[in-house]
Amino acid sequence: MTGIDTDRLEEEKRRGISIDLGFAHLGEISFVDVPGHERFVKNMLAGASGIDLVLFVIAADESIKPQTREHFEICRLLGISRGIVALTKSDLVDQDILDLVRLEVEEFVRGSFLEGAPVIPVSATKGHGLDALRAELDEAARAIAGKDASRHARLPIDRSFSMRGHGAVVTGTLVSGTLAVEEEVELYPAGIRARIRGLQVHGAAVERARAGERTAVNLAGIDSSDARRGMTIARPGLFRATQMIDCSFELLAGAHPLKHRAPVHFHAGTAEVEAQARLLESLEPMRPGSRAHVRFVLREPLLLLPGDRFIVRMFSPVVTIGGGVVLDIAPPVRMRRAQLDERLTRIEAGDRVAQLVKESKFGMSAAEIVARTGLLAAEIGTSEGIERVAGEWLIAREWMDRAIAKLREVLKEFHRKNPLLAGIAKEELRSRELSGAPAFLLDALLARAKDIVAEGENVRLASHRVALKQDEEEATAKIEAHFRDGGLAVPSTPEVLAKSGVEAARARSLLQILLKNRKLVRVGDELIYHASAVEGLRKSLAARKGQKFSVAEFKDWTGVSRKYAIPLLEFLDREHVTRREGDQRVVL
Ligand SMILES: Nc1nc2c(ncn2[C@@H]2O[C@H](COP(=O)(O)OP(=O)(O)OP(=O)(O)O)[C@@H](O)[C@H]2O)c(=O)[nH]1
Numbered sequence: 345m346t347g348i349d350t351d352r353l354e355e356e357k358r359r360g361i362s363i364d365l366g367f368a369h370l371g372e373i374s375f376v377d378v379p380g381h382e383r384f385v386k387n388m389l390a391g392a393s394g395i396d397l398v399l400f401v402i403a404a405d406e407s408i409k410p411q412t413r414e415h416f417e418i419c420r421l422l423g424i425s426r427g428i429v430a431l432t433k434s435d436l437v438d439q440d441i442l443d444l445v446r447l448e449v450e451e452f453v454r455g456s457f458l459e460g461a462p463v464i465p466v467s468a469t470k471g472h473g474l475d476a477l478r479a480e481l482d483e484a485a486r487a488i489a490g491k492d493a494s495r496h497a498r499l500p501i502d503r504s505f506s507m508r509g510h511g512a513v514v515t516g517t518l519v520s521g522t523l524a525v526e527e528e529v530e531l532y533p534a535g536i537r538a539r540i541r542g543l544q545v546h547g548a549a550v551e552r553a554r555a556g557e558r559t560a561v562n563l564a565g566i567d568s569s570d571a572r573r574g575m576t577i578a579r580p581g582l583f584r585a586t587q588m589i590d591c592s593f594e595l596l597a598g599a600h601p602l603k604h605r606a607p608v609h610f611h612a613g614t615a616e617v618e619a620q621a622r623l624l625e626s627l628e629p630m631r632p633g634s635r636a637h638v639r640f641v642l643r644e645p646l647l648l649l650p651g652d653r654f655i656v657r658m659f660s661p662v663v664t665i666g667g668g669v670v671l672d673i674a675p676p677v678r679m680r681r682a683q684l685d686e687r688l689t690r691i692e693a694g695d696r697v698a699q700l701v702k703e704s705k706f707g708m709s710a711a712e713i714v715a716r717t718g719l720l721a722a723e724i725g726t727s728e729g730i731e732r733v734a735g736e737w738l739i740a741r742e743w744m745d746r747a748i749a750k751l752r753e754v755l756k757e758f759h760r761k762n763p764l765l766a767g768i769a770k771e772e773l774r775s776r777e778l779s780g781a782p783a784f785l786l787d788a789l790l791a792r793a794k795d796i797v798a799e800g801e802n803v804r805l806a807s808h809r810v811a812l813k814q815d816e817e818e819a820t821a822k823i824e825a826h827f828r829d830g831g832l833a834v835p836s837t838p839e840v841l842a843k844s845g846v847e848a849a850r851a852r853s854l855l856q857i858l859l860k861n862r863k864l865v866r867v868g869d870e871l872i873y874h875a876s877a878v879e880g881l882r883k884s885l886a887a888r889k890g891q892k893f894s895v896a897e898f899k900d901w902t903g904v905s906r907k908y909a910i911p912l913l914e915f916l917d918r919e920h921v922t923r924r925e926g927d928q929r930v931v932l
């Protein structure tokens with residue numbers, strides 16, 4: 345029908361059977377020809393995962409065979425929504441047999457996605473029915489929704505080879521998004537990055553390939569052996585491969601009961617990995633013909649996203665036993681089975697983003713949500729009960745309310761214990777309550793809590809006032825006055841505190857308040873100056889900008905003794921007012 349022989353391999357030609365995938369096209373329609381033999385179902389799966397429409401081929405002289413059933417179940421489990429049945433070799437049977445086979449087929453597909461599909465008798469050798477088949481294909485191709493080019497690009501690789509003068513080429517069905525020449529891509533799960541040097545669709549060079557198209561990608565920066573069937577091309581760093589997925593899984597009616605921890609073959613996209621099935625609803629073996637939540641632990645990582653379909657085959661004998669849809673690619677590890685099960689029910693029923701954000705410790709970045717869900721950044725942030733803070737961070741409103749209530753408690757307790765302090769340092773609050781959270785989260789909480797005030801690095805309840813008693817007010821004034829009067833030759837701190845008129849512990853607290861409020865400045869371990877004295881010194885030095893001077897000269901200018909001069913100069917060095925150069929200093 346297409347004029348293209350899809351059996352490319354020498355062995356295929358010699359044995360007269362298809363072994364691996366073959367590719368052809370007719371107008372806009374791409375064909376992925378899959379082998380029919382039961383031994384090559386794994387290859388069939390790599391091809392079937394990307395298709396929108398199935399051309400279901402049944403030989404009229406053989407009718408429905410076991411592999412017909414297996415292929416049919418696979419198409420159904422992959423969620424393929426439309427198809428056409430071709431009854432081939434119609435030239436080899438008479439009309440009665442043909443009518444009988446047609447009835448058998450109609451019976452077989454009853455109640456499935458193929459019910460009511462056109463059943464077209466054809467003869468490849470005589471050419472009968474091919475026009476009718478083409479017409480049905482055109483109509484069906486027009487009717488299908490197709491793949492979404494507006495989503496994130498993903499191309500599961502089905503072939504990789506090297507082309508003389510071009511280098512590495514990979515091919516696949518672009519299952520979503522677009523790829524353009526010169527774009528950077530990543531090969532998942534290998535983490536290898538490459539640049540798209542060229543693109544072809546149906547053998548013709550294009551600048552951009554779109555979802556649904558059979559695409560050949562010439563990759564610069566890698567060797568063809570770096571790429572293999574089963575890998576996926578997507579944007580660098582956008583996604584993360586996973587080795588553990590929670591799913592909704594259907595066990596086929598004809599399968600044996602599925603045991604907890606049964607080893608299986610897991611097929612998704614063009615990939616096949618060994619996996620272990622872990623039952624999440626009950627440890628009793630899963631009943632054939634039922635659907636349940638199952639976790640698959642994969643032997644190797646794969647790029648998967650929620651909503652992806654997959655097929656599961658048994659270890660021995662290797663037959664298809666079921667399939668399903670991925671619900672979560674990074675499920676919780678330490679959670680009880682029953683809770684995992686409930687959680688998946690919630691995810692299926694509702695808002696995935698809200699669920700993920702609500703179960704995160706401190707919320708999630710929009711980029712993380714994209715990686716977990718495959719959503720577009722623009723689709724995130726409209727979930728019920730979820731707020732966006734600092735632009736790219738999503739957090740549950742309930743969590744914020746709870747966190748603010750907790751902050752309030754902490755502040756209340758802090759004020760009770762430290763009535764003379766203006767508040768708690770922001771950094772301390774952060775390390776106490778939000779350790780591990782991004783720094784902007786505390787600011788977002790403080791901005792939201794109207795009864796909490798953040799003044800620079802100090803955080804307090806709006807209602808908190810440092811309430812000094814009469815004697816404390818007087819003592820504070822006295823302490824400040826002693827330091828002010830001392831100028832650059834300040835009295836010793838114990839001496840000042842002793843003269844404050846209140847007992848030592850309270851006097852120390854008052855001193856702390858003066859330091860916090862920057863009325864006083866700590867110059868050395870036991871040396872405190874009044875801010876006005878330090879300010880005067882700064883001014884007089886500013887007038888000597890660039891000048892070099894010795895300690896002796898400094899003593900002359902200021903009239904202070906060596907006892908004060910050394911700590912003062914060291915303080916000025918630390919404050920970058922002066923810089924020490926050997927025995928000299930220079931004013932900066
Ligand atoms: N008489 C007759 N022979 C046919 C017709 N279609 C296919 N054949 C023959 O049947 C044999 C198998 O055909 P293929 O096209 O390889 O079948 P297939 O479904 O691709 O088989 P696999 O890919 O190996 O599963 C070949 O010898 C074909 O020549 C037909 O319509 N009429």
Ligand SMILES: [Mg+2]
Binds near residue numbers: 361362377380
């Ligand atoms: Mg074939």
